[in-house]
Amino acid sequence: MDLKGKNVIYEGGFGGIGQHCLKQFLAKGIKNLIIFDLKENAEILENLRKSYPQSKIFFVQFDITNKDSITKAFIAAVEKIGHFDVLVNGCGMMDDTKVDLMIDINLKGLINSTLTALPYMDKSTGGRGGLIINISSVAGLEPTSAVTIYSAAKHGVTAFTRGMANPVFYDHHGVSFITICPGITETDLVANPQTKATFEYAKHLAGLLDMAARQSPEICAENLVKVAETGKNGGVYKLDLGEIKEVTFPVFWKPVMKSSTESS
DSSP states (O other), X not given: OOOTTOEEEEETTTSTXXXXXXXXXXXXXXXXXXXXXXXXXXXXXXXXXXXXXXXXXXXXXXXXXXXXXXXXXXXXXXXXXXXXXXXXXXXXXXXXXXXXXXHIIIIIHHHHHHHHHHHHHXXXXXXXXXXXXXXXXXXXXXXXXXXXXXXXXXXXXXXXXXXXXXXXXXXXXXXXXXXXXXXXXXSGGGSSGGGGOSOGGGHHHHHHHHHSOOBOHHHHXXXXXXXXXXOOTTXXXXXXTTEEEEEOOOOOOOOOOOOHHHHX
């Protein structure tokens, strides 16, 4: 997708990776940017507006764990900019001591947000189509025992986004879906991982995350926007240590169709 002149909604835009993604999208010459987040960060907003005066930048307060708040946020966004071409579901947290909140933010909220956005983009009902980017994780590719609940939620994001990219759906609504799986990135999300482990007795497993090589949020953001420009519908992209790699999956199962005699 050529991002110049496009309208973008970024959920979780004041987060560690998100705030750098905002700059990357704005540098591409987008027309309008709407930031969805729980709280406004006035300093980031002011700096973005000064640095990118050619774009209009708005903040809309929303709580991704609250379906009514999600609905109201999209209504407010469309009232401000008319339509949007790109949605990035970038909200996330990693803390296995808070099971319900983890699932609500990382998976349930992302699903609700996607399903709320689709009718606005749906070509079959007058929308323009577009692109939805859902941020998963390398923990959504490989089981991560240190934070098993986080890993489970992110596996859900990967499976959901791949499923939403079905060609039958795309032919109907014209919306592409891409999954982004960042590696360990230097943000608050991965700070003090021992306190976020699934089990107290195994917190040393989470401590290993502190020993792993990390990438900067700036390079992760740069690569995310590259994928937004060049990625394909259904693509799953690992962004790790400054590199982009498309992930392919073997087919583990297909339904066996009944024979005509069995179904009659």
